[in-house]
Amino acid sequence: MAAKAQKPVNDDNAELSALINGEPLTGTAREAFFETLFSRRSVAPKRLGAPGPSQDELELIIAAGLTAPDHGPLRPWRFLRVPDERRAHLANLFAEEKRLYQPEATEAEVEAERARAFNAPTLIALLVDITENHPKVPVHEQYISLGAAAANMLLACHAMGYGAMMTSGRKIDTPTLQQAFCKKPSERLIGFLSIGTAMRQPKTRVPVTREDHFEDWTG
Numbered sequence: 273m274a275a276k277a278q279k280p281v282n283d284d285n286a287e288l289s290a291l292i293n294g295e296p297l298t299g300t301a302r303e304a305f306f307e308t309l310f311s312r313r314s315v316a317p318k319r320l321g322a323p324g325p326s327q328d329e330l331e332l333i334i335a336a337g338l339t340a341p342d343h344g345p346l347r348p349w350r351f352l353r354v355p356d357e358r359r360a361h362l363a364n365l366f367a368e369e370k371r372l373y374q375p376e377a378t379e380a381e382v383e384a385e386r387a388r389a390f391n392a393p394t395l396i397a398l399l400v401d402i403t404e405n406h407p408k409v410p411v412h413e414q415y416i417s418l419g420a421a422a423a424n425m426l427l428a429c430h431a432m433g434y435g436a437m438m439t440s441g442r443k444i445d446t447p448t449l450q451q452a453f454c455k456k457p458s459e460r461l462i463g464f465l466s467i468g469t470a471m472r473q474p475k476t477r478v479p480v481t482r483e484d485h486f487e488d489w490t491g
């Protein structure tokens with residue numbers, strides 16, 4: 273029997289296969305992982321231009337979100353893309369909210385609110401479907417799971433070279449906006465993920481003081 277042809281092994285691929293088999297990342301793959309993690313910064317929606325992610329790239333971003341830690345599992349997340357043809361409708365909702373909750377707002381301020389609906393090439397609404405009184409999974413864990421999904425999506429965007437940011441704004445909890453996105457009373461719109469090409473590179477992160485956030489428990 274003829275010997276099987278050996279596939280050439282690319283070092284990076286070998287390192288990634290090891291990870292999937294439960295072995296630690298090494299070498300360039302490990303460096304790339306931490307480089308991606310530590311270099312991510314949010315990019316404000318108004319600084320996001322075209323192009324946004326392709327459909328295939330967006331699928332990857334969503335897939336990254338769907339790997340979030342999830343007690344239950346409850347799969348409490350729902351992501352709704354706001355297509356281009358619905359942006360004007362969203363803009364009207366933003367304007368309506370602004371007028372309702374800030375009647376003294378100037379026309380320019382209302383227009384600025386309206387513009388938010390058009391900023392990023394890709395706009396994803398982030399929703400959580402809350403199960404109240406779950407025997408094992410308290411409500412806060414369900415919100416945490418959505419946050420983890422969003423963090424994964426932000427990282428996936430950054431890994432593919434896109435800028436992204438999660439925003440909510442004061443208007444997020446208004447009934448009009450909630451009703452426009454939620455299809456049942458248990459759902460809640462948490463915010464939006466804006467994705468596009470950074471028109472200006474964000475500033476490097478100011479390091480967080482480790483001691484303020486990590487120490488040995490002495491209790």
Ligand SMILES: Cc1cc2nc3c(=O)[nH]c(=O)nc-3n(C[C@H](O)[C@H](O)[C@H](O)COP(=O)(O)O)c2cc1C
Binds near residue numbers: 313314438439440463
């Ligand atoms: C749920 C949630 C909602 C947010 N909403 C806003 C917002 O409306 N406006 C804003 O400027 N930042 C908002 N942020 C903060 C930014 O998304 C971002 O995390 C922050 O600017 C820090 O930037 P970094 O991601 O580069 O560390 C929100 C963050 C979270 C987690």
